[in-house]
Structures are given as structure tokens and as C-alpha cells.
Amino acid sequence: MAEQMMQSLLASVPEPMLHLDQEGLIVQANDPATELLGGWILGRNYVTALRQPGLLSRVEAAFARAEVGEARFVQADQAGETVFRVRVTPVASQLPGLDGLLLHFHDVTHLREAEEMRRDFVANVSHELRTPLTAILGFIETLRGPARNDVEATDRFFSIMEDEARRMNRMVSDLLSLSRVEGQERMRPSDEVDLADVLNGAVASLRHQADEGKNTLEVLGVDQPLLLTGDEDQLTQVFLNLTENALKYGGAGRPVTLKASEEEGTGSMKGPVLRVDVIDQGDGIDPLHLPRLTERFYRVDTHRSRAMGGTGLGLAIVKHIVNRHRGRLRIMSEPGLGSTFSVVLPKG
Ligand SMILES: Nc1ncnc2c1ncn2[C@@H]1O[C@H](COP(=O)(O)OP(=O)(O)O)[C@@H](O)[C@H]1O
Ligand SMILES: [Mg+2]
Structure with a gap:
């Protein structure tokens, strides 16, 4: 009876759990525990089954002094290491079959x-x-x-x-x-923003830099308001960063275009969306680098980025802001032809 109660209790816990009796034998193990340690542990002494000194001495102390304790347990296999924090709790019960210790493995x-x-x-x-x-x-x-x-x-x-x-x-x-x-990142922005204003503003602040590099810089699709719920300062930061990159890495004298459009979202982005493509005609980016481009400090050419005063953080910031807006950043690039950084933002 008591054993059955314990068994169904342990079965309801999604993490590995063991019940040891007063003798130190493993009398109950739920499925996650036998998956972790092997089915053979049932009925064995905990010393044979656990084998990790830190945890063994915690269990010993719990038996000797009815102490609650915690220890680490590390499981290594081909996939790498899984680290558990194991809580060792003496069970205070007079019922036969319900005394001993409980071990709870928490994946950390x-x-x-x-x-x-x-x-x-x-x-x-x-x-x-x-x-x-x-x-x-x-x-x-x-x-x-x-x-x-x-x-x-x-x-x-x-x-x-x-x-x-x-x-x-x-x-x-x-x-x-x-x-x-x-x-x-987890706080959704709540202001109504006109993306057309944001794009015009970003381009205006980079006009001087574009002129210096003899780049033509134009914005298309902003003749009507493009309303969405967002954070105006952060969205401005997104398009400043992307446009500045397009000017810097697109190369002197090459055109940079921002193209805004309203469309129907696809895939995981159902509903109306606003999409902005920031297009340059620079050297492009080797596909090998694309997946890592938004990592902090990741640069294709560290020397070039530094020489242009870059920090390697621009795209990481862009990525987080786009995430906060539940949007997507897509990077398409063809070496030799140029790059397009597309930001897709839900309207709602
Ligand atoms: N339009 C682009 N064309 C080619 N490479 C780019 C472009 N935009 C970004 N990159 C590459 O991505 C890297 C990271 O960009 P970013 O995070 O803005 O850092 P930074 O511009 O400070 O180096 C750049 O160093 C550059 O190698
Ligand atoms: Mg940058």
C-alpha cells in the first residue's frame, strides 16, 4: 500500500527520482531515473548505482543525521554532459515502506x-x-x-x-x-509608430555619411503611413545600424536602397506585416558566415570592421530589437553582388 502510494507519487514527477530504504537499497525509481541510471539499479545499493563521491557522502550524511542536502551529479555521454543538482531528503514517516530517503535530480x-x-x-x-x-x-x-x-x-x-x-x-x-x-525583450512595445517616419529619419541622419562615401541612398514605399505597434527609438536604431552597415560594407560609390512594403505574413508570421529590405551592392557575405552574423562581436573581417570604427555589436542589437517586436531578420547575400537585410514586423 505505502509502496504503491510512493510509486505513483514518483511516477507523477517528470524529473528523475529515487526512493532508498533504510538499508540504502533503491526500492523505487521512476521512469526518468531508470532512463538516466539504467533499469538495473532497482534493488541495488545506492553506492553501486550512484558512484559519484559528492553525492554519496550527502546520502551518507542524510542517513546518519537525517540531514537534508544537495550535491551535483554529472552524466556524460556522446551528446555531452548533463549536470544535475540532486536534493537528498529524509522521509519522516512512521509508515513501514515510506521511510528512508528521497533523491530528486534537477537538471541544471x-x-x-x-x-x-x-x-x-x-x-x-x-x-x-x-x-x-x-x-x-x-x-x-x-x-x-x-x-x-x-x-x-x-x-x-x-x-x-x-x-x-x-x-x-x-x-x-x-x-x-x-x-x-x-x-x-519580454516586454512588448505598445506605442503606435509610423515606420515611414522612422525610415525617413534614419536615412536623414546618415545622409552626410552617404554623401561622403558618394553613395546614393534612397527610401522607397514610404509615400503613405506605415503604422505598427512598436518602439520608435529602437526601430530607428535597427534601420540606422542596417543602413550604416550597407554604406560601410557596400563600398564607396555603390547605391544603398531601403524598400518598405506591406504584405501578408508567411510561415510562422501569419497576418499583415511590414517588410523593409535594406539593399546594398557590395561584395556580399560568404554563406558560411550568415548563421553567426548576429552574434555579439562576430565579424567577417575583424580588421576591416575595426578600421571602419565598428564594434561588432550592431547586428546583435538589431536582432534583439526585432525579437522584442516579434519580427524576423532575414539575411540574403550573394558574394560579389551584394546583400539584403530584411526586417519583417507584425503590424499588430
Ligand atoms: N551589408 C553588409 N555587407 C557585408 N557584410 C556585412 C554587412 N552588414 C554586416 N556585415 C558583416 O557583419 C559584421 C557584423 O556587423 P555589425 O554587428 O553591425 O558589426 P560592425 O559593423 O560593428 O562590425 C560586420 O563586421 C561585417 O563583417
Ligand atoms: Mg555595424
């Missing part, structure tokens, strides 16, 4: 992955900031020493130092916007 692999991603991110940021810093420190040393009386060199070095400092500044601004956007 995703937490560890998040932790690793955070660590990588910190390492990347430090590296990205150190590069300009090292350059600046090097020039300061040169200006104090060998170049002290060289007016021409001084001028040139100051201008490089300024570029590097500005790039660090942009990096910090981009990092702050990235963390802001990430924090808001």
Missing part, C-alpha cells in the same frame, strides 16, 4: 551554459576594450619619448588616439543599449 545544465556564455562575454568585452587601450597607451609612450618634438607625428598620433577612444566610447554605448534591449 542550462544554468551552467548560461554561466559559460556570461564568462565568454566578459572575456570578449575585455579583449575588445583592451585593443584600443593598448594602442592609446602605446601612443602616449611614444609622444612622451621618441616623438616628443615631432609636431607632425604628434598630430597624427593624437588623431589615432582620438579614433580609438571614440571607438571605445561607441563600444560602451552599444554594450549599454544591448543590455537595455535584452532586459526589455
Whole structure:
């Protein structure tokens, strides 16, 4: 009776659970547990079945002092490692068959992955900031020493130092916007925005840069309002980033076009959508890079990106903003012919 109760209780838990009797024998294991540890463990002593010192000593302590405890349990196979936090709980019951210990395996692999991603991110940021810093420190040393009386060199070095400092500044601004956007990703925007205004605004702020690069820059499909629910500042940031990339990587003298249209969504985006294509006629991007392009700090050509003052964060920011708007970013590129970055946004 008591055993049956325990069995149906354990069966209702989706994560691996074991019940050990006072002797340390595994008397119950639910399906997730036998899947994890093997069916042979039933009726065996926990020492044989679990074999990981940290967990074994927790179980020992729980038996000896009726202590609740936690330990890690790592399962490795071809697919990689799965990490569990195992909670060991003595069962306080006088009923025969209901005493002993309960072991509950909670999968925490995703937490560890998040932790690793955070660590990588910190390492990347430090590296990205150190590069300009090292350059600046090097020039300061040169200006104090060998170049002290060289007016021409001084001028040139100051201008490089300024570029590097500005790039660090942009990096910090981009990092702050990235963390802001990430924090808001689950909050749906609620303002009514006219995308035609957004596109005209973005293009107006880049007009000067386009003229300098002798690029023609035009917006099509904005003669009527294009209304949607969104965050105007963030959408402006999206089209500033994409258009700036098109100008930078599209190459001097090559046209850049923004084309807006209203259409019916396809696939997972049912209903009316607004679509904007940002089209350049640059060298394009090797398909090999496309899946990783929106990762933070990912660049096709690090040297080129740095030389143009890039931070490698623009597309990561774009991606998060588009996600917040429940939209899609599609990148099509043909090496030698150019690239099209399409943003599809639901109207509602
Ligand atoms: N229109 C484009 N044409 C070719 N390559 C592009 C284009 N837009 C982006 N890229 C590539 O994607 C990388 C990441 O872009 P982004 O996140 O905006 O960083 P950044 O421009 O600061 O380098 C760029 O370094 C570049 O290699
Ligand atoms: Mg960019």
C-alpha cells in the first residue's frame, strides 16, 4: 500500500527520482531515473548505482543525521554532459515502506551554459576594450619619448588616439543599449509608430555619411503611413545600424536602397506585416558566415570592421530589437553582388 502510494507519487514527477530504504537499497525509481541510471539499479545499493563521491557522502550524511542536502551529479555521454543538482531528503514517516530517503535530480545544465556564455562575454568585452587601450597607451609612450618634438607625428598620433577612444566610447554605448534591449525583450512595445517616419529619419541622419562615401541612398514605399505597434527609438536604431552597415560594407560609390512594403505574413508570421529590405551592392557575405552574423562581436573581417570604427555589436542589437517586436531578420547575400537585410514586423 505505502509502496504503491510512493510509486505513483514518483511516477507523477517528470524529473528523475529515487526512493532508498533504510538499508540504502533503491526500492523505487521512476521512469526518468531508470532512463538516466539504467533499469538495473532497482534493488541495488545506492553506492553501486550512484558512484559519484559528492553525492554519496550527502546520502551518507542524510542517513546518519537525517540531514537534508544537495550535491551535483554529472552524466556524460556522446551528446555531452548533463549536470544535475540532486536534493537528498529524509522521509519522516512512521509508515513501514515510506521511510528512508528521497533523491530528486534537477537538471541544471542550462544554468551552467548560461554561466559559460556570461564568462565568454566578459572575456570578449575585455579583449575588445583592451585593443584600443593598448594602442592609446602605446601612443602616449611614444609622444612622451621618441616623438616628443615631432609636431607632425604628434598630430597624427593624437588623431589615432582620438579614433580609438571614440571607438571605445561607441563600444560602451552599444554594450549599454544591448543590455537595455535584452532586459526589455519580454516586454512588448505598445506605442503606435509610423515606420515611414522612422525610415525617413534614419536615412536623414546618415545622409552626410552617404554623401561622403558618394553613395546614393534612397527610401522607397514610404509615400503613405506605415503604422505598427512598436518602439520608435529602437526601430530607428535597427534601420540606422542596417543602413550604416550597407554604406560601410557596400563600398564607396555603390547605391544603398531601403524598400518598405506591406504584405501578408508567411510561415510562422501569419497576418499583415511590414517588410523593409535594406539593399546594398557590395561584395556580399560568404554563406558560411550568415548563421553567426548576429552574434555579439562576430565579424567577417575583424580588421576591416575595426578600421571602419565598428564594434561588432550592431547586428546583435538589431536582432534583439526585432525579437522584442516579434519580427524576423532575414539575411540574403550573394558574394560579389551584394546583400539584403530584411526586417519583417507584425503590424499588430
Ligand atoms: N551589408 C553588409 N555587407 C557585408 N557584410 C556585412 C554587412 N552588414 C554586416 N556585415 C558583416 O557583419 C559584421 C557584423 O556587423 P555589425 O554587428 O553591425 O558589426 P560592425 O559593423 O560593428 O562590425 C560586420 O563586421 C561585417 O563583417
Ligand atoms: Mg555595424
